[in-house]
Amino acid sequence: MSRLSFILILFNGLLLVACSNTKKNANATSTQGIPSLKETFKPDFAIGAALNADQILQKEPNAKVLVPEQFDAITPENIMKAEVIHPEWNRYNFELADSIVAYGKEHHMIVNGHTLIWHNQLPAFVRGMKNADSVHQYFVNHITTVASRYDGKVYSWDVVNEALNEDGTMRKTIFLENLGDDYVVEAFRLAQRAAPHTKLYYNDYNIEQPKKRAGAIALIKKIQAAGVRIDGVGIQGHWRAYNVPLADIEESIKEFSALGIEVMFTEVDLGVLPSPGEVTGADVNQTAEYNAKMNPYESGLPDSMVQKQTISYEALFRLFEKYKDKISRVTFWGVNDGQSWLNNWPIRGRTNYPLLFDRQFKPKPAFYKVIETKTKAEQKAF
Numbered sequence: 001m002s003r004l005s006f007i008l009i010l011f012n013g014l015l016l017v018a019c020s021n022t023k024k025n026a027n028a029t030s031t032q033g034i035p036s037l038k039e040t041f042k043p044d045f046a047i048g049a050a051l052n053a054d055q056i057l058q059k060e061p062n063a064k065v066l067v068p069e070q071f072d073a074i075t076p077e078n079i080m081k082a083e084v085i086h087p088e089w090n091r092y093n094f095e096l097a098d099s100i101v102a103y104g105k106e107h108h109m110i111v112n113g114h115t116l117i118w119h120n121q122l123p124a125f126v127r128g129m130k131n132a133d134s135v136h137q138y139f140v141n142h143i144t145t146v147a148s149r150y151d152g153k154v155y156s157w158d159v160v161n162e163a164l165n166e167d168g169t170m171r172k173t174i175f176l177e178n179l180g181d182d183y184v185v186e187a188f189r190l191a192q193r194a195a196p197h198t199k200l201y202y203n204d205y206n207i208e209q210p211k212k213r214a215g216a217i218a219l220i221k222k223i224q225a226a227g228v229r230i231d232g233v234g235i236q237g238h239w240r241a242y243n244v245p246l247a248d249i250e251e252s253i254k255e256f257s258a259l260g261i262e263v264m265f266t267e268v269d270l271g272v273l274p275s276p277g278e279v280t281g282a283d284v285n286q287t288a289e290y291n292a293k294m295n296p297y298e299s300g301l302p303d304s305m306v307q308k309q310t311i312s313y314e315a316l317f318r319l320f321e322k323y324k325d326k327i328s329r330v331t332f333w334g335v336n337d338g339q340s341w342l343n344n345w346p347i348r349g350r351t352n353y354p355l356l357f358d359r360q361f362k363p364k365p366a367f368y369k370v371i372e373t374k375t376k377a378e379q380k381a382f
């Protein structure tokens, strides 16, 4: 071998190593040596996680490392809900909310405020209100104070959460009963005034289902017809791993995006546990008593169920990829299986496995299949 060709081979070799390193850096996390969800899907949509208070305060060492590596969007699981942020008529508690804003800034993540108007997790002083005037005052003050404080600091707000019944009619809540049918339009009008630099969304579960979807579409059209801004709709996505309504989800993406707004999947988790018969959505008020039969996987998830969940997550993300031009964010409702709300809802004290990371923060088979829906599709395209 001549000296020149030796040098050339060496040079090529170095080039190859350099290239593969850049590629690795684009997709790999430094800590676990696994691909990164946020990097993988960056060209298509943001990838989010709901964070609990400990995670926001960076008290969980594993989450502290994993969250910024894997996610570029965060939603507070509870701490921006009215009972936490506005505990008394004249008292707001912004400490934790400020912390999530700082966390998002530090790690270049978008923060979705959750949520301004919801009939659950209301402070006691609101639950006890007896007249429409007080409810109206609370409604105006709450939206105006909270939304203006975080204008331009949170990227978006779930302005109204879960205003609909399963049949698409308006849910009878303290807001509907005291403020009338137009309260959703009014909530968006107030939010628009208070937060001109923040995106405004409607968020609900089961709105991929035909009747509830029709109700959501009518509601969104009503907001638009009033000349009020609505930027997007969040389909929560609390589905069962053995029964994901793919056809309805696809139809919803088409119909919601036809309204000229962003479509997001905002609270995705695919639980594996049996549902008590009456529970078909994600109504936090629907609960059932514990019994051992309803908690079959306490000591581990059987392979058959791991498979089912993996296949469902893969199919779901294939669909998301197909409509990547219409979907702006996919957020998981939690970081790992151990801290998912589905361990305690609708039955307390069960062992569920709904997310992409297990109790040790290790990626599950579904994680790799989700990544492949992007990376394999790319390979095919070349």
Ligand code: XIL
Pocket (backbone or CB within 6 Å): 077, 078, 161, 236, 267, 282, 284, 341
């Ligand atoms: C849940 C939280 O995850 C729980 O910690 C809390 O106890 C109840 O609320 N739809 C929503 C979320 O919009 O705010 C709910 O979060 C889950 C259903």
